[in-house]
Amino acid sequence: MREIDVKDITAAVKEAAIAANHELGEDLLHALAHGQATEESPTGREVFRLLLENARIARENRIPICQDCGLAVVFVDLGQDVHLVGGHLNDAIQAGVRQGYEEGYLRKSLCHPLTRKNTGDNTPAVIYTTIVPGDRVKLTVVPKGGGSENMSRVHMLRPAAGLAGIKAKVVETVREAGANPCPPIIVGVGIGGTFEQAALLAKKALLREVGSKNPDPELAALEEEFLTLVNKTGIGPAGLGGRLTALAVHINMMPCHIASLPVAVNIQCHASRHKEVIL
């Protein structure tokens, strides 16, 4: 049994929220630079240049990459040999989000769904905890923007729709989103599971490094095929027309009920912010 004080979790979440909002990952920077070099549309190439410039200004001047500093989604992989002391895990995470958004000058973007009154501190964060082997805690803080989340969809297809039906839904979701989710986007696809599990699979797919290959060769091939299809829409960077509407398509799949074919498409903007900390 390894003891971890939850105040270390609060501190880690706070730092991760601030870092994620100011520093784009190397994988993303690389993908943007590649886009600038390969996009066919001159306007599109200019958009890539400006996004790289934006990332530089954010990092150097400590200004958030995007003013929508997101709803904080926190994934916790909790080792089963860890004994948490000093308080409750969820409270510690919420405290970390509260402190990070306040002290990091991040925008608080959560409100009551009906009165629309801002909660004032960007809590509650959405937390997913998984118990895993080992004596470590892995925290992944994902500030998720509203613009791209709004364009995401869950479809409960008939099994007869098959792979063709899945492809059509992915392309349709991207096409309908158009310029709204700040393309170039990353498309997370969850196939199978239940209604809510499909969405979670899609969201987790967004955490994979951009440019990495799916370890499942069947899914890796599908990802390439889906990416080609999505990039035929012509939406392009900032929606101004071009070949690179998406930087990547990531797919997660699991078995589903014999009566169902759930498909979730979680759209992620180019401000793909996530920060991982291991305690």
Added chain:
Amino acid sequence: MPRTITLVTPLTDQDVEALEIGDTVLVNGVIYTARDAAHKRLVDLLAAGQPLPVDLRGQIMFYVGPSPARPGRVIGAAGPTTSYRMDPYAPQLLALGLKAMIGKGKRAPEVIAAMQTYKAVYLGAIGGAGALISQAIQEAEIVAYEDLGPEAIRRLVVENLPTIVINDCRGNDLYELGMQQYAQD
């Protein structure tokens, strides 16, 4: 050939008529911010026959909810939010003389029609470039609805804020055109 045009607010009908889709517009002068909650309040005031807290004639509205300014800074990140959420309100504000809106994403046919009727344009700013865009903002001051926090109406003074004409006052749409140009079947 795309042109670069420098505009200073307030805008006239002639300023608006000269703009074509694809033109880069560098916005200068005073502009106002408003997003969902502020729009609702403005339109509620109109419905109640009350005056608005800002005179919109000739003005530009920037759909943005900036992040908080660090001490000593004017503003935090300040990129556009998605415009379709303001579509239910926009025609009423255009009728009052609003000349331009800055945002991202497609507008509803009613809004595009209202831009033709009242001579106005829709300017796109690059979504997700909030740190970059903030560099064009010289002054920021809350002028209404402080209780709305990031959604309060702010008066900004901007210098060469970079935008691109998405909808001109003749019903053209750059998103449609750009997409068609690069779509493959």
